[in-house]
Amino acid sequence: MSKSTVNFILNGKQIGPIAVDQNTMMIQFLHEHLNLTGTKFGCGAGICHACVILEKTATGHVTHRTCINGVGSFNGKNLMTVEGHARIDVKTQELELHPVQQAFIEHFSFQCGWCTSGFVNEAIGYYESLKQNPVKKSELRSSIEASLAEHVCRCTGYVKYYEAIEDLILSQPELVR
Amino acid sequence: MKKLIIIGLALGLAAVIFIYFGSGKLANVASAAHQSETVDIIVERGRQVAIESDCVACHTGPSGAPFAGGVAFDSPFGMIYSTNITPDKQYGIGLYQREDFYRAVKWGYSSKVGNLYPAMPFTSYRKLNDEDLDALWAYFQSIKPIAEPNSANDLIFPANIRFFLGGWNQLFFDDSDFINDTNRSEQWNKGKYFVEAAGHCGECHTPRNLLFAMQPDKALQGEFLEGWQAGDITAKELKSQGWNAKDLVDLLKMGESRKGSTYENMYLVVNHSLSHMPNEDLAAISGYLLDKDQVSIAEVTGSSDLQPIERVYLSQEDKTLSGYQTYVDYCAGCHGLDGLGKPEAVVALHQNSAFTAQSPYNSIAVILRGLPSKRQSQTRGVVSMSSFNAQVSDQQVAELVNFARQVWGAQKDAKVNNDMVKEIREKLDKEGYLNHLQMKKSD
Numbered sequence A: 001m002s003k004s005t006v007n008f009i010l011n012g013k014q015i016g017p018i019a020v021d022q023n024t025m026m027i028q029f030l031h032e033h034l035n036l037t038g039t040k041f042g043c044g045a046g047i048c049h050a051c052v053i054l055e056k057t058a059t060g061h062v063t064h065r066t067c068i069n070g071v072g073s074f075n076g077k078n079l080m081t082v083e084g085h086a087r088i089d090v091k092t093q094e095l096e097l098h099p100v101q102q103a104f105i106e107h108f109s110f111q112c113g114w115c116t117s118g119f120v121n122e123a124i125g126y127y128e129s130l131k132q133n134p135v136k137k138s139e140l141r142s143s144i145e146a147s148l149a150e151h152v153c154r155c156t157g158y159v160k161y162y163e164a165i166e167d168l169i170l171s172q173p174e175l176v177r
Numbered sequence B: 001m002k003k004l005i006i007i008g009l010a011l012g013l014a015a016v017i018f019i020y021f022g023s024g025k026l027a028n029v030a031s032a033a034h035q036s037e038t039v040d041i042i043v044e045r046g047r048q049v050a051i052e053s054d055c056v057a058c059h060t061g062p063s064g065a066p067f068a069g070g071v072a073f074d075s076p077f078g079m080i081y082s083t084n085i086t087p088d089k090q091y092g093i094g095l096y097q098r099e100d101f102y103r104a105v106k107w108g109y110s111s112k113v114g115n116l117y118p119a120m121p122f123t124s125y126r127k128l129n130d131e132d133l134d135a136l137w138a139y140f141q142s143i144k145p146i147a148e149p150n151s152a153n154d155l156i157f158p159a160n161i162r163f164f165l166g167g168w169n170q171l172f173f174d175d176s177d178f179i180n181d182t183n184r185s186e187q188w189n190k191g192k193y194f195v196e197a198a199g200h201c202g203e204c205h206t207p208r209n210l211l212f213a214m215q216p217d218k219a220l221q222g223e224f225l226e227g228w229q230a231g232d233i234t235a236k237e238l239k240s241q242g243w244n245a246k247d248l249v250d251l252l253k254m255g256e257s258r259k260g261s262t263y264e265n266m267y268l269v270v271n272h273s274l275s276h277m278p279n280e281d282l283a284a285i286s287g288y289l290l291d292k293d294q295v296s297i298a299e300v301t302g303s304s305d306l307q308p309i310e311r312v313y314l315s316q317e318d319k320t321l322s323g324y325q326t327y328v329d330y331c332a333g334c335h336g337l338d339g340l341g342k343p344e345a346v347v348a349l350h351q352n353s354a355f356t357a358q359s360p361y362n363s364i365a366v367i368l369r370g371l372p373s374k375r376q377s378q379t380r381g382v383v384s385m386s387s388f389n390a391q392v393s394d395q396q397v398a399e400l401v402n403f404a405r406q407v408w409g410a411q412k413d414a415k416v417n418n419d420m421v422k423e424i425r426e427k428l429d430k431e432g433y434l435n436h437l438q439m440k441k442s443d
Helices: A026-033 A099-106 A116-132 A137-148 A159-170 B002-020 B039-053 B055-059 B098-107 B130-142 B162-172 B186-196 B235-240 B245-254 B264-272 B279-289 B297-301 B324-330 B361-369 B394-407 B418-430
Strands: A003-010 A013-021 A052-056 A061-065 A078-080 B072-075 B078-081 B223-225 B228-230
Touching: A003 B324, A013 A026, A052 A116, A061 A116, A099 A116, A099 A159, A116 A137, A116 A159, A137 A159, B002 B162, B039 B055, B039 B130, B055 B264, B098 B130, B186 B279, B228 B264, B228 B361, B245 B264, B245 B279, B245 B297, B279 B297, B324 B394, B361 B394, B361 B418, B394 B418
Parallel strands: A003 A078
Antiparallel strands: A003 A013, A052 A061, A052 A078, B072 B078, B223 B228
């Protein structure tokens, strides 16, 4: 089978250039080549958005579905998966979750967890965007719903995800206006 | 000088007279055609004519009240709003007489406001026969009146002067009855009647001139509409693309076929109108479009299901073509590595009319614009397609389309180049189609 070359930054680390089978989808590459299984394969048709990962661009963040995009389409990008958001505190060596991840845990936002990595990436992209463009307080709920509208959850029914993000944003006055 | 003024005035007067006599106000309305049938039968036939004519598409607006108007049309001259055509006496057509209804539908003249803009396809409805029009009139008298006010048009001068439309009619309105071709079969003529009259297919599929009049010598050869190309549906083009009668009936009945699926405006036409029509009528339409005198019902309804997709796999040679890697990276996740699609979710690409068409326009536009999802029934639908405008370069699109036209459209000379893509991208961007139709935030 023909090969294509993979070359991007993932969770702060350079990946490639390495040759992979031409037909490899991104999620397959994450699971089978990098052993990063936090990104979940859901519908496989680009509908449920469980497989979404995050790209940092010069102007902000963009999300991508990994089940329907070939690995070659990610070349040259700076990407984050769910494994890349937490930090280790250098002094205490304790794991420090991203505020969005922490909020999801505190609000019991997820149950089976299959959709969670997609929600985490989308919500982090949204949360980071508010640092540049704070949202009107009166429009916060609809803004959250719009940003996560494409993500499907079959356990907790969205309410706890939305509440977690809402509480997190309201706790940081600079994110609202 | 005096002589010039007199000539000027004479010419002006002649122009006014010319325009005045172009108004449908002066049309000669025939006497009632239905005299021996019961009202119920006539009303039911009128309901069918309303479905065939797709009245609901333009006359049911955001409020959802049937036929109460309010649909906005963003014309190059400003906004035009469809009107309330329920029998409400204040806002609708409750005070219309039969003659008023005839003049509005067939000659584009409203006794309430004057000449109608040709956004109302009276240019096609002119071909409706009196029997159908009387039935339609009976039906519109029978529906529920809805007291919903009409929205005022917002047009620039001189388009806002309805009187001038008489001049447009004089120049472009074909004020002639439907012509039955006695050399062709009854079924072929039935199809022709639908395509030309109620179906008003030419309103979207026939190229228009600079003053937005259909060009009869180019009937059904395709026209640009809201950033898409309403395809060339002449028999020559359809045959060269490999369409058969069953393909066309599948498409008109179910919105999808072995040759691809309908989307945007045509999807709505199928939903509102064509999918409610009997197979006999659809067979007649397909026969006319393919220029066949006889299409049997068995031929188009041999099975109630869609024709199965041909499972044609790409060869190793196909996969070495430039454009294949871009296909794998951006398209194969949904359409499959061999373009077979996914049943009830994603269209197959082999023999898809986007690639078999002479014009590559729609295949380029769809990559840049994406498509909204659609649901044809409880069990059938198609998922949305992302816009790839931000993802792929002009060269990638050109290579991708050439690859697809070659392997799935059987077009050996697929010569889309970077400049063509660039031009279409810029045009779509300028017209605002690359952003507001961007269905997915993520790709």
